[in-house]
Amino acid sequence: MTTADKNPCLRCTMGQDCCNRLRGLKVTRNEFERYFQAHSEKLSITPATQSGAVLVISTNDAKACPNWKDGGCTVYNERPIECRLFPYTTAGIVERRNRIEIGFHRRTNCPLKNELLMPEDDARSLIALFGKRAFGEDKAIVVYHAELKGRRSRWQRAWNRAIGAAKALLSG
Ligand code: SF4
Numbered sequence: 729m730t731t732a733d734k735n736p737c738l739r740c741t742m743g744q745d746c747c748n749r750l751r752g753l754k755v756t757r758n759e760f761e762r763y764f765q766a767h768s769e770k771l772s773i774t775p776a777t778q779s780g781a782v783l784v785i786s787t788n789d790a791k792a793c794p795n796w797k798d799g800g801c802t803v804y805n806e807r808p809i810e811c812r813l814f815p816y817t818t819a820g821i822v823e824r825r826n827r828i829e830i831g832f833h834r835r836t837n838c839p840l841k842n843e844l845l846m847p848e849d850d851a852r853s854l855i856a857l858f859g860k861r862a863f864g865e866d867k868a869i870v871v872y873h874a875e876l877k878g879r880r881s882r883w884q885r886a887w888n889r890a891i892g893a894a895k896a897l898l899s900g
């Protein structure tokens with residue numbers, strides 16, 4: 729077996745863009761302190777939710793992740809949950825009192841997306857773990873597929889428009 733067979737990312741045709749130009753990675757406070765805090769001056773850091781339990785980090789000037797060295801991740805075996813999840817990405821985190829909603833999607837330019845995506849149930853479990861670690865064990869974590877939700881609401885709007893038009897036709 730060749731090295732490229734073991735690590736499909738060595739066949740990346742995008743210059744390993746996901747780590748090489750870090751943009752919008754979501755991390756728990758603990759992950760931030762462990763992997764990124766020491767490099768804060770190189771990063772843009774914004775809270776993803778009101779409480780700041782999740783932070784969104786990007787490198788200034790779209791540079792490589794500070795944990796990226798010689799074409800590889802130096803913390804690979806213990807990398808942040810969202811790195812494990814990729815090419816799935818979390819989206820739309822909504823923080824309520826006892827309930828946290830976390831969306832996910834698979835919209836990405838990763839050229840090996842279809843090969844690398846984990847089973848969706850595994851992705852959901854990983855996101856639930858991310859939610860518990862970020863917001864606390866006592867919170868209920870609801871994981872939803874943002875693409876399906878978006879499609880459903882578009883379908884729902886189209887359906888409502890059709891019903892409205894039919895009603896107007898019947899009443900006129
Ligand atoms: S995950 Fe996708 S974008 Fe990132 S290095 Fe691998 S093939 Fe490239």
Ligand code: SF4
Nearest residue numbers: 747793795796801811
């Ligand atoms: S921590 Fe590792 S896997 Fe995650 S973005 Fe940085 S280099 Fe890539």
